[in-house]
Amino acid sequence: MRFFLISLTLFVHFSNNVLADSWQQAKADKKAELDLLWFTSRPFVQHNAKQELIGLEYELIETFGEYLQQKHQIELKLNWIKDKSFNNILTNINSSSKPNKFGVSAFSITEERKQQVKFTNSYLPDISVLVSSQGTPIVRDLEQVNELMNNMVAVTIKGTTYEKHLLQIKEELQMNYEIRYIDSDENLLDHISKSDHMFGFIDLPIYLIWIKNGRDLTRQNFFTIRGIGYGFILPQSSDWDIPFNEFLADENYKTKISSIISKYLGNELYQFIDSSYDREQLGTYILTKEKEIQLALIKNANLKLEEEKTYKRILLLGIGVVLLFLAVIMYLFYNNQKTTKLIIAQKDQIEIQQKDIRQKNEQLMNRNAQLLALNEDKNNLVNILAHDLRSPLNNILGLSGIMINESEKLSDDQKDYLDKIGVTANRMNQMITKILNPSTLENNNKEILKEEVNIDQLVEDLVSRYRPAAINKDIEIEVIKPLNNLTLETDHMLLFLVLENLLSNAVKFSPADTIVSLKVDKKESHIIFEVNDQGPGFTEEDKQLIFQRFQKLSAEPTGNESSTGLGLSIVKKYVKDLGGKVWLESEVGQGSSFFVSLNA
Structure with missing residues (x-):
């Protein structure tokens, strides 16, 4: 009997010390523990000089423990376990059968990783930028990308989204640059900055902290990638994402979460990153921020210089006092010599600082050159608009030619031609007024003027x-x-220009004795326009380039017409402005069909 009581006591004691490993069990037991697998990822989680854990993800987890205590009266034990590497954390979480494991190491949420592990909701936007060694030229087109990067070395960390981005552009652009891997606890930007021929992807906040600290690299505006966001990873069977997502959404804790992130990124950078994710012109927005940071650094340098000048004046005043005593005693003369050497050293230091300011000014000039490059993009918009004006101008010229070839007395048909010339000229005037509007050129967008359009009349006008x-x-x-x-x-007007480009191309690239058809149909809540021709069709290579600007494809106009390679890129842009979608169905030698779908 005594043995039974002792065993029962030990069993109860043991049971009371077993902590819940699932959220459902934790709610019942009011206590639980989490195993947190981490690896160094600054500034998300790391050791400080005292070997204490710090970082914004570390503090988020600690605050989550406070949330459970306050909201659910659950006592949470946190077991911080350092893993071998970033990639090893993914493997361990994926293979774990324990629901209370968390992966903590700045994990970017990707669809590929979602197949292996479960993610919490995002707590911070995920934007990656491509940076290269200081002094590297900034590329503006694919030809320059290949010329530059084929002679450089990419630096990345195994198993990260940085590696995935590098492999993706290497495959898509068919480049053969070398990829060099470093450990995930090493600073990727340090490796790039120590060489003049390296590049790699890095998270936007890490890059902005880098330049805010006065260090410099070249950011390639050509490659800026928006991700889904950062989150913590759990086994697929875990239910701990439920309370953690509630924690992130809790209005009482949102301010505290923002304060933690601002503590490590700085409030200014955190607000910038949080507001830049949905920006349409993301590259331009980041470039503006870089310029602001550079200007702030120059301002701080100037303030420091002014402080040093004031200090110099104080020193000179002190020297004046010392000189008065030199007339009395030789010992003070010795002190004067010593002070003079100090002044010379201060002067050299100021000259060095002035040189540093000049270098900062040169960097600012480089940033201005980048802004000029953006202005070139705006000029491309004008080129596109000039292309749009070409089709109605050709109509005017064609009808004028017909009129000239007829007899001097105008027939009814000729009068009709003159009417059409007037309509076409009026259309051109509307296009110039609408498309070359100064606000349109400055903002790089179209003003969508919605009106009720009669499709029958539109088609009749277009075909005529x-x-x-x-x-x-x-x-x-x-x-x-x-x-x-x-x-x-x-x-x-935008719809007319879209269909006009498609019909113009169909006639331009079709051989004689063929049919070009324009079909209009309504399916469910969409109106679909289909332009079909019996021309040469498109190769698979053509299909990859079809909607890009300035692309010369394999097909040639059948009547020696000119082609700039702009028309279909204009169609793509205008359809997007109208809130619709455009696609191509074609086989080589079997003609092509372009489809435009708009909400009815």
């Missing part, structure tokens, strides 16, 4: 403009409309 050009090439334009009297709430 291109029927003369088609007749000259013995091409028949066929219109297919299963439904009549269709209307659409959209920007009439």
Whole structure:
């Protein structure tokens, strides 16, 4: 009997000391423990000089423990376990059957990783930038990318999104640069800055902290990648994401979470990163921030210089006092010599600082050069608009030519031609007014003026403009409309320009004695326009480039017409402005069909 009581006592004692490992069990037991696997990732989690754990992810987890205590009265034990590497944490979490394991090491949320592990909600936007050694030229097109990077070495960490981005651009751009791997606790930016031929991806906050500390690298604005965000990882079977996501969403803790992140990134950088994620012109926004940081560094340097000048004046005043005593005693003369040497040293130091300021000014000039490059992009918009004006101008010239070739007395047809010339000229005037508006050029966007558009009238107007050009090439334009009297709430001019480009290309690239068809149909809540031709079709290589600017594809116009390679990129942009989508279906030698789908 005594033995039984002792065993029962030990069993109860042992049971009371076993901590819950699932969230459901923790709610019942009111106590639990988490195993936190981490590896050095500054400033997310790391050891300080005293070998104490610090970092924004470390403090987030500690604050999560406070949240559980306050909100659910659950006592949480945290076991911080340093793993072998960043990649090893992923492997351990993926293979773990224990639901109370967390991976803590600045994990970017990706669809690929979601197949292996479970993520908490994101606590910070994930933006990656590509940086290269100081003095590296800034690339502006794919040709410059290949020329520069094929002669450089990429630096990255195994198993990270940095590596994934490098492998992706290497494959997509068919480049052959070397990839060099470093340990995940090493500073990637240190490796890049110590060489003149290295590059790699890095998180935006880490890069901004780097330049805010007065250090410099070249950021390639060509490669800026938005991720889903940063989160903690758990086994797929874990249910601890439930309370942690509640913690992130809790209004009482949002301010505390923001304070933790601001503590390590700085409030200014944190607010910038948090607000920049959804920016359309992300590269320009980051460039502006870089300039602000550079200007702030120069301002601080100037303030420091002024402080040193004041200190120098004080020293000179002191020297004056010393000189008065030199007339009395030789010992003070010795002190004067010593002070003079000190002044010379101070002067040398000031000259060095002035040189550093000049270097900062040169860096600022480089930043201004980058802004000029952005201005070139704006000029490309003007080129696109010039292309848009070409089609109505050709209509005017074509109709004028017909009129000139007829007899001197105008027939009814000729009067009709003159009417069409007037309509076309008026259309051109509307295009110039709308597209070359100064606010449009400055903001790099289109003002969408929605109106009720009669589809029948739009198609009739469009076909009548291109029927003369088609007749000259013995091409028949066929219109297919299963439904009549269709209307659409959209920007009439942008829709007209989209269909005009597609119909113009169909006539331009079709051989004689073929049919070009324009089909309009309504499916569910969408109106779909289809432009079909019996031309040469598109190769697989063409399909990859079809909607990019200045792309010369394999097909040639059949009537010696000119082609700039801009038309389909314009179609892509305008359809996006209209809130729709455009796609191509084509096989080599079997013609092509372009589809435009808009919300009805």
